[in-house]
Amino acid sequence: MAREVPAGTADLVADLVAAIGADRVAAGGGARHLYARDSSIIEGGHSGPVCFPGSTDQVADCVRVAVAHGRDFVPRGAGTGLSGGAVPCNDPVVIATTRMNQIHEVDVERRIAWVGPGVVNLDLTRHLAGTGLHFAPDPSSQQASTIGGNLANNSGGPHCLAYGVTSAHVAAVEVVLSDASTVVLGEEVGDAVGYDLRGAFVGGEGTLGVATRIAVRLTPDPPVVMTLLLDFKSIVDAAEAVTGIIAAGIVPAALEIMDQKVVHAVEKFVSAGYPLDAGAVLIVELDGLPAGVAREVEIVKRVGADNGVGTVRVAADNAERELIWKGRKNAFGAIAHIAPRYYLHDTVVPRTRLAEVIEQVNAAAERHDLIVMNVFHAGDGNLHPLLMFDPREPGTLERVHAAGEEIVRIAIEAGGVLSGEHGIGLEKRRFMSLLFSPDDLAAQRALRDAFDPLGRANPLKVFPTGASCGDVAGLTEVPEGVWV
Amino acid sequence: MNSMEDFRAEVGSSGPVCVKGGGTRWSLGGEANTTARVVHAPDGIDSHDPAEMTVAVWAGTTLMTLAEVLAEKRQEVVLDGPPGSTVGGSLSVGWNSIRRQRIGTARDSLLQAECVGADGRIFKAGGPTVKNASGYELCRLLVGSLGTLALTGRVILRTRPLPECSLWLRGAMSPVEVERSCYRPSSILWDGSNSHVCLEGYGADVESEAEGLAEHGMVEVAGPPDLPPDRDRWSGDLPQGAVLDVATGVVHRHGSTVAPEVDPAVKAIARRLKTNFDPQGRLNPGRDPYQISA
């Protein structure tokens, strides 16, 4: 069904073309359709013209023209976001950073790199090969997601347990604000004086402005890395082992759990050598200096034994290490191969309560007659239950929604939060009031409005507004499955 | 029993008010307006959860009390300061630890804060878990804000395991050479002729790294050098007697320092923040986080 293009669009497009060139503006139905969604379940977005600026000035041009025409603007990286952050509402100008993918400067001595926001996460790491340095945030989407998107969602990844999420690795960021001015937040070394505007901007989900250049901190490669694969009879045992490892006073580089269903899917897909009879597997990575790593391997084995571990496989070399990780990093791809549809959740609970929460989550899925799979960043209590379903079965979507809401409530009741890394976007707006009081939200609003007093930067995201996204709000409730 | 409700009542909803901790950095960022009523945040430790590696603590608690309780479980928080300093004061000042390379930043360690805002209402920033992407990063704004956006009553902080072994060395190696020859030392300070390096971790690793540095003439010393009381940003040269913290670019020196010039565009965002949080300017009047030199 064709939808009418809002009045004034031809003038808007003409002004955008005049400002940044015809080859950088896509206004046809095809482009608008393509950019109407991200990797989340959210449907029903409506994009205005899509711009592909190549410089900070061109981003500022896009913002200026959009605002002059009374339009909002939505920054967009690779569109791998899972909470609808990049889904356009109300025909905004979409500012795609894909052509701002230059690595401007790498300073090995000072361990800083300035990159364009459209640089793909893994491309930076590949570029750094041989320098002894790497970019620590490693979301499972790192082959596709951009550093601008990582910054805007303050993304995590397996190795963020020890090294911190994206915010800890962003020293400074150049930003175009909604008044089309450009400002640099943060400092290459140390902290800027005054309010931590850099820290406030990171995680802003594109609602505070557009990141146009980013100074990221580079982390030295660890001298020794050991990767262990532990298998357990049940996911509860695996979760108890995670709690035990943290309680033993060590901070592993990564602690990832996959349950039996995920293991089976992964094995079919990549043959990582995971044991098929285990109830769950736990990947533990330890890194650092040799004596410490050796000590920690022993601690992990002991905690594993205390929790009924089956076998402990220690990767003998890099190839085996990579194989263990290949399984984990391809988990979503593997699941996409076997499931008609799935809905990936993201909540955090205290890591001391992992086991009981997982039991509750599994019970909730069962109550709603849904299959649930678990693959997650266990070390920081970040759950990712995946609900599998067939949308053609009548009543399924209602059950998926009911179970999803229960999962969020279970996390909050256990002392957890709404999201660990995917952000709020459109997906979790309506749950914000479960976690935050009106006064809490007013304080967040005060932050947002200080960056974007015009309210033009990706509005309708994060806050629980009654406002609908486009004219098909009903459709935002229809999960379409995450195909990755 | 402490409560946010009592703190809120003390702060009230009108008239200038400032919150005092130990008073060890009372004049930082400008003298407090003398007409402002002085209030105090509650003190005490609510709960230390060693297995979760977090601690819930009232902002008026002294760092020393907190450190003692955490040390019983071989843990620590990033905050540091002179005797008498409080959790709230330390967060509000928000400097970096000289051991930042190991222990991280205060901003990364503040997980949740319960505050009283200028309107006399209680709000909560952040959340209790060690990872959180739910809403805006208010906690980061509070750290280093000198109490100009809100007054903090209670916080949840991330804790870290205490290192098994901790060692300081001094010698004529350059900071760059030190960085190249050991893996992520906790601290590197430079006094113009010597590097001072802190190695922390498991005993055997620390020893072998220290042996490597000893081959370059670095010798073990009791601790870090005395840091002069004033602070400045590194701009390329080091005055006599000054010490540079390499990771943070802060120069510890004697003598008055001036606040750096700040881009008016940055100041404009800061002004809007202050106006949005505290339209009447009643919180900590006289203080300006942009009047700090580093």
Ligand SMILES: Cc1cc2nc3c(=O)[nH]c(=O)nc-3n(C[C@H](O)[C@H](O)[C@@H](O)COP(=O)(O)OP(=O)(O)OC[C@H]3O[C@@H](n4cnc5c(N)ncnc54)[C@H](O)[C@@H]3O)c2cc1C
């Ligand atoms: C990681 C880190 C490491 C540090 N290391 C050192 C160090 O090595 N040496 C050193 O000298 N200092 C260090 N500092 C700074 C030091 O912690 C502070 O200066 C501290 O001493 C101030 O505590 P106080 O209770 O005396 O604050 P006060 O002097 O009482 O107050 C300082 C400021 O904080 C405000 N404030 C106090 N309580 C609150 C509250 N509850 N809510 C809002 N605002 C409040 C006050 O109004 C005032 O503006 C470090 C700080 C951090 C974060």
Ligand SMILES: Cc1cc2nc3c(=O)[nH]c(=O)nc-3n(C[C@H](O)[C@H](O)[C@H](O)COP(=O)(O)OP(=O)(O)OC[C@H]3O[C@@H](n4cnc5c(N)ncnc54)[C@H](O)[C@@H]3O)c2cc1C
């Ligand atoms: C298979 C798969 C696995 C994933 N694994 C992880 C994981 O392990 N950890 C994790 O944290 N996430 C994960 N994600 C989610 C997603 O990949 C991350 O959120 C990622 O950082 C988004 O980057 P992007 O470039 O795709 O951003 P987009 O989806 O295009 O945008 C995300 C948000 O960032 C904003 N934005 C983008 N660029 C800019 C900019 N330059 N300036 C300002 N705002 C901007 C957008 O407006 C939007 O709100 C996964 C997603 C998939 C599909």
